[in-house]
Amino acid sequence: MARRLSSNEKLRCFPNILKKIQTLLVIGLVILPTNIYAQSNDDCLMCHSDNTLTMEKNGKEISLFVKEDVYKSSAHSKLSCVSCHKGFDPESMPHAENILEINCVNCHQKVLTKHSFHPQIIKSKGLGKSSDTSCKSCHGIHDVVSPKKTTSKWNNKNLIVTCGNCHKDASDHYLTSNHAEAFKNGDKGAPNCISCHKSSITKSAFKDNIVEMKKAQEKLCLSCHLDNDDVRQRTAPSAGFIHAYDNSVHGFALHKKNNGDAASCTDCHTSHQIIKGTDSKSSVFKLSIPSTCGKCHSEIQKEFSESIHGQLVATGNGDAPSCTNCHGEHNILKTDDPNSPVAFQNVSREICSPCHESMKLSEKYGISANRYKTFSQSYHGLALSGGSASVANCGSCHGVHNIKPSSDPTSMVNKNNLVKTCGTCHPGANETFTQGSIHVTLEKADEPILYWISTTYIFLLISILGGMFLHNVIDLFRKSKIKKLKQLGHIQEEKHGHSLYLRMTVNERIQHATMAISFMILVITGFMLRYPNTWWVSHIRDLSSHVVEYRSWIHRIAAIAMILVSLYHIYYIAFTQRGRELVKDLFPKLKDLTDAIGVAKFNLGFSKVKPKLDRFSYVEKAEYWALVWGTIVMTFTGLLMWIYIDYIGVFSKLDWDIARTIHYYEAWLAFLAIVIWHFYFVIFNPDIYPMSLAWFKGTVTEEEMAEEHPLELERIKKKQAEERRKSEEDLDDEV
Numbered sequence: 001m002a003r004r005l006s007s008n009e010k011l012r013c014f015p016n017i018l019k020k021i022q023t024l025l026v027i028g029l030v031i032l033p034t035n036i037y038a039q040s041n042d043d044c045l046m047c048h049s050d051n052t053l054t055m056e057k058n059g060k061e062i063s064l065f066v067k068e069d070v071y072k073s074s075a076h077s078k079l080s081c082v083s084c085h086k087g088f089d090p091e092s093m094p095h096a097e098n099i100l101e102i103n104c105v106n107c108h109q110k111v112l113t114k115h116s117f118h119p120q121i122i123k124s125k126g127l128g129k130s131s132d133t134s135c136k137s138c139h140g141i142h143d144v145v146s147p148k149k150t151t152s153k154w155n156n157k158n159l160i161v162t163c164g165n166c167h168k169d170a171s172d173h174y175l176t177s178n179h180a181e182a183f184k185n186g187d188k189g190a191p192n193c194i195s196c197h198k199s200s201i202t203k204s205a206f207k208d209n210i211v212e213m214k215k216a217q218e219k220l221c222l223s224c225h226l227d228n229d230d231v232r233q234r235t236a237p238s239a240g241f242i243h244a245y246d247n248s249v250h251g252f253a254l255h256k257k258n259n260g261d262a263a264s265c266t267d268c269h270t271s272h273q274i275i276k277g278t279d280s281k282s283s284v285f286k287l288s289i290p291s292t293c294g295k296c297h298s299e300i301q302k303e304f305s306e307s308i309h310g311q312l313v314a315t316g317n318g319d320a321p322s323c324t325n326c327h328g329e330h331n332i333l334k335t336d337d338p339n340s341p342v343a344f345q346n347v348s349r350e351i352c353s354p355c356h357e358s359m360k361l362s363e364k365y366g367i368s369a370n371r372y373k374t375f376s377q378s379y380h381g382l383a384l385s386g387g388s389a390s391v392a393n394c395g396s397c398h399g400v401h402n403i404k405p406s407s408d409p410t411s412m413v414n415k416n417n418l419v420k421t422c423g424t425c426h427p428g429a430n431e432t433f434t435q436g437s438i439h440v441t442l443e444k445a446d447e448p449i450l451y452w453i454s455t456t457y458i459f460l461l462i463s464i465l466g467g468m469f470l471h472n473v474i475d476l477f478r479k480s481k482i483k484k485l486k487q488l489g490h491i492q493e494e495k496h497g498h499s500l501y502l503r504m505t506v507n508e509r510i511q512h513a514t515m516a517i518s519f520m521i522l523v524i525t526g527f528m529l530r531y532p533n534t535w536w537v538s539h540i541r542d543l544s545s546h547v548v549e550y551r552s553w554i555h556r557i558a559a560i561a562m563i564l565v566s567l568y569h570i571y572y573i574a575f576t577q578r579g580r581e582l583v584k585d586l587f588p589k590l591k592d593l594t595d596a597i598g599v600a601k602f603n604l605g606f607s608k609v610k611p612k613l614d615r616f617s618y619v620e621k622a623e624y625w626a627l628v629w630g631t632i633v634m635t636f637t638g639l640l641m642w643i644y645i646d647y648i649g650v651f652s653k654l655d656w657d658i659a660r661t662i663h664y665y666e667a668w669l670a671f672l673a674i675v676i677w678h679f680y681f682v683i684f685n686p687d688i689y690p691m692s693l694a695w696f697k698g699t700v701t702e703e704e705m706a707e708e709h710p711l712e713l714e715r716i717k718k719k720q721a722e723e724r725r726k727s728e729e730d731l732d733d734e735v
Helices: 007-037 041-048 068-072 119-124 135-139 159-164 168-175 178-184 193-197 210-225 239-247 249-255 265-269 289-294 298-305 308-314 323-327 347-356 359-365 371-376 379-385 394-398 415-423 448-488 506-530 535-541 547-575 577-586 590-604 618-646 653-684 702-708 710-734
Strands: 054-057 060-063 500-502 699-701
Touching (some): 159 193, 168 193, 210 249, 210 265, 239 249, 289 298, 289 323, 347 359, 347 371, 347 379, 371 379, 379 506, 448 590, 448 653, 500 702, 506 535, 547 577, 547 618, 577 618, 618 653, 699 702, 702 710
Antiparallel strands (some): 054 060, 500 699
């Protein structure tokens, strides 16, 4: 049985009833009238299909004609007219006093956010009055067609032309680009206007924040050229090449220094007219590069355009170097970066030599192909290879961007400008200093005097050192054979006493040690300069970054030490009794020639008797006088080079080249003579192996004396016997 509601319960239910009534009223007042009074599209077209229907607005006659077939083929064909045209009274003429602007955003809110390439549209919500802020200006009014249809002007195939209606220059540039060609061919991933501009990459999106704009543009470029496999497979640049920009001077300035002036992708490749670098229309085509780089580096471009390289590039010569040939492309580094090809220590080897050593280019243009070779063998080139940061490289003399032929009066290497050019490193340089070939060779046609010096020394090296080597091999074989026969008992070994005989006094040992140490230091430091890239030099250079500077000073100090000990030796042999006896015994005699012939006969088996050698044999005399000669030559040539560099104007460049050539070959002659001749007789000689200790102890054994200096030993023993006899006679007289 139903229960009656109390008055309180009725009051509690009243709000729910009100809500239901309110809902019904909304339906009744909003939806039902619409259905009852809605004007159909046919009703609208009864008037608006008349092509003469017009109205006047702001003093202008406006057509109200709607083409029915166009509207029915549009994307909005299923919608009624009043779906967009709100607030119209079909009974009134005109329908409304103030016509409301059609708001596309009511239905297309999500789509609006995709129009970031036109941020002004987003700001105006598509209701702007200008062509770039209104949805209708791009998509039309009654003729809106879905972009999916090929007839739509916003279909991918028609997109470029449509955007070009407002952005003609950008469209024209794009149509000539490789992007447009790939897009036309249907390549997957090929960009069109929207695919790039759907991202915020223009000034309007970033206002004055150029740095962030460039970073956004770079990110967009990399999204295809680095991250998209479809694009990467069709394009040439490798990932490493693209990534190289990050560590370049431009990338560092943009990302680390936030420098808006730093070059990014679009600065070099442009925004729309992106063309392969092999195409002459490209902004990064080799012959166009100076203009592209000149947008930022105008002063350098002007300087380069006046150079021989710039003039050749301007004439369309593809063999001439432009900016990227020297500096690189994506991997452009600072000039003080040791990894940069244009760094001070690299420019000659990595930049200049590939062209100026090319036989193809030398034959084609009539330029010398030995310029880098002659430079690399010069003092400057050798010191540079050794790590010196103070010597001249190619750019120091020829210029960097302003390179000109020597015939040009404004060239740094023009004859009239050499004094000034050399003077930048050698203050006070004069005309005498510059006389002689700069890129000197040892060819007869180039410098005859250098050719004959080198040829003579090569002959001496082969003949003298070859003779020494042959002499020692025969001597080694003969002495080794005798020693073995003694061990086997086939030859009776002579017994000797245990007496020690003075060979070198303390004074003489100090002289010898000073000479030996200075000589070895000179050899090491000298060949370090001449052969800077050998394995043993590289290990020394690893010890310190200042090894090159130390090498120079150590070499000179060692040279001074050798000169001083030589001067002292002159004093020693001139003003001391033992010194005079020393030089007297070392003086060559006819016996030395007969001894040499006799030893040769003995070693070759033509004689069974070995000549008795005196205090100094022909071996030691040859070595001593060779040392005297070598020291004189090395001293004078070394001092001449030293004076030329540090006290300019005294000698010419040719004088220096002569001294350098003699110094070099004499160094080899001295070094190899010590190794082949001296080291054999004091170390490897079977009679004294493993080493004669006379240089250390000052004495030799009686056995060594008997083998090497028997004549002196006989004379000493004879003198000792006479002294003993005389002593005995004196004792007898006293008794």
